[in-house]
Amino acid sequence: MSALMAIKPDFDTTSPPPATAEATPLFELRGISKTFPGVKALDDVSFALWPGEVHMLLGENGAGKSSLMKVLCGAYQADAGEYFHEGEKVEIRTPADARKLGIAVIFQEFSLVPYLDVAQNIFLGREFPSRIPGLVDRKRLYREAQAVLDLIGLDIDPRTKVHALGVAQQQMVEIGKALSQNARILVMDEPTAALSDRETERLFEVMRQLQAKGVAIVYISHRMAEVFALGDRITVLRDGKLVGRARPGQTTPDELVRMMVGRTVDMSYPRNFAETPGEIALEVRGLSSKNGIRDIDLTVRAGEIVGLCGLVGSGRSEVARAIFGADEVTAGEISIFGKPRRGGPDAATMAGVGLIPESRKTEGLALIRTVADNLAVAGLPKLFPNKLFSPTQARRSAEELIKRLRIATPSPNQSVALLSGGNQQKVVIGKWLAAGTRLFIFDEPTRGIDVGAKAEIFALIDQLVADGAAVLMISSEQAEIVHVCDRAYVMRGKRIVGELSRSELSEENIVRMGMHHD
């Protein structure tokens, strides 16, 4: 958040957006509708983009943002509606049509080819022919790629293979690629979800340069601070319909949340702080692991939520993985409820530890399996001590968890891939409940989850500790740590650099401790 505040002075959101300066919008959608069997994904949505504006697109998961983006980039064809490019009616039937109109979309899942280098990726399919037919003018390829990298201020060698880049750099390469195709409309889907504060700041700088060049940006975000810091205008979708338009200066986060969910949502974090924490659930002394963390000391007691904060890359997830036995420990001791922990994640699970990983789709769930399967998988040895599996009993246990966690699914046999992010997260939590877990390690528990579901997840975590569980929680949202945690450790450069008690917990203190001072 501090990064956002830092850029505020030269980004005045109160001045009239460029929208008022030009008579015709750069691009306009009118009355777009798109129906899938059983669901109206987009219902009469109209939407205009002016050159040089950042247009925030808000909505809960499933509100129609992705569908709108896919219609815009030609991946879906709308059932009804018209498109206008600089006032002239145009057609978008294929992604090629959209590209020709200068529309580029940067999805959360990148489209880069990992084993090609940066330059080859930027000019994929548009390589410069050399004088000898069939060959590529490599000199020109790398020269042009360097020019693109200079434009976005990305300081990497264009010969670097993409798989060697971090997420943030890959994102920048995607943006560079879009710009090299003369994109005039850039659509970005939660671009900062995986970025550190510093990288976020860099991205915002590039966005501002693009704005100055007249590029229109559609920006999808779940982070209110970004919406207010960056947006010129805001459009809110709900259930496929456009339910509100606003300017940052004339609305409040609460109002936007109300539009998104269609009801008043308590943005506060449900938490009942206990007076006295219980026994020591987790004790870590002098822990170092193969993944680079050094000399970690920390304690978590039953009935406590302990935060683990710091910048992305400061080693938070590595601490979680080492405690859980997923990364090899090179030095130090970990004890769980007083007993030394040895072995891998299977031993940790037996000892009562559960990890809710950062990337729930790739690390937390088996997407091709059902809700019931996923809910049972961690608790199999506990649910079926005689090793014989009973589908009926598994289903009954799943139904109980679905009710208890209020997982929105038509049936335990629904494929878990079809659930929303919040409900998927509940399934990941549920599988540990079935396993009888008493120490929960949450890594970014609310990533990619919409506002309504976030509050539910926190209510759930609060209930866990009220029932005597211990929680270690990693989050990049400092507000979450401040509101939810009893205490927090702050990490920097793979070490713990400080501990903040409940009374010392504030966003400023976390940021101050976590920042590099070199």
Place this chain on the structure above:
Amino acid sequence: MSIASDAATRPIGLHLSRETQQLAYRLLAVALLCLALSIATEAFFTANNILNVLRQASLLFFLASGLTLVILTGGLDLSVGANIGLSACFAATVIKATGSPALGTLTGLATGLAIGICNGLMVAKLRIPSFIATYGMLWVLHGITYYYMAGETIHGFPPGFRQIGSGYFLGVPIPVYLMLAFLLAGTIFAQRTIWGQQIYAIGANPVAARLTGIPVDRRLILVYAFSGAMAGVASIVFLARLNSAEGDIGEAMTLPAIAAALIGGASLFGGVGSVFGTFIGALILTLVLNGMNLLAVNANWQPLVTGLIVILAVWFDMVGRRRT
């Protein structure tokens, strides 16, 4: 996010699970095949021929059932055919040397199991991709077998032993009973034990399986061991039926076994398939080849037809998956 919004666009309703649907279609295919062959040739619907089909299917099924568990974890075992060769030769030697079919059978099973465990260790502990580990194993086993046999053939086993491959009980070939026993055991293991569930979970997402506390390495070793042991079983039945052992005895079996698993609905990506499906797959494959024989179709067409059925079955499942 795209997944979540796609979810909203999908119609939701109660229906048979995809697996059940796929099995139902396959059973239908078996029924139609039988019907068509009964009409086309008189020789098909005779007790003799049906039992013959089942006996042929049984050998294929022994190999394919073990392989199915490997495929469920997202792996592949290319060494099963070569495994049969070595296991059969060792078993044959022991029977000849000791005169004891029991000792020989144990040797065959133990050889198969040991090879499977080696595969499992390579995949789980050395993290060699299963395709490569078992492909290497295939060559190693061929090498050992050829060196050991030096072009010789071992033949002539006690009648009691030969019963395993060519005997009958109540008019039904012994291998068919064995097939049904392993079908039941395999199905119970895969569907009704927590190990089976864990194997499905590993195939569906190995990373998530590990981070969910499943002892992935141990389960992987288990499935490769099982696949190896089933190759051992196949080697004994094969040996008893052929009454002779040669170095290249199982070489032609690996690819049909993979075909049976794929026709039965197993996905090479892991997490999808069943032992029962593979049973049906083995049945379909055997029925088609049997039908071609009865219809006097040139045997040289058999590989082509096998290939087409595999492609058709997988494509059919993909279309079904897209629709649901």
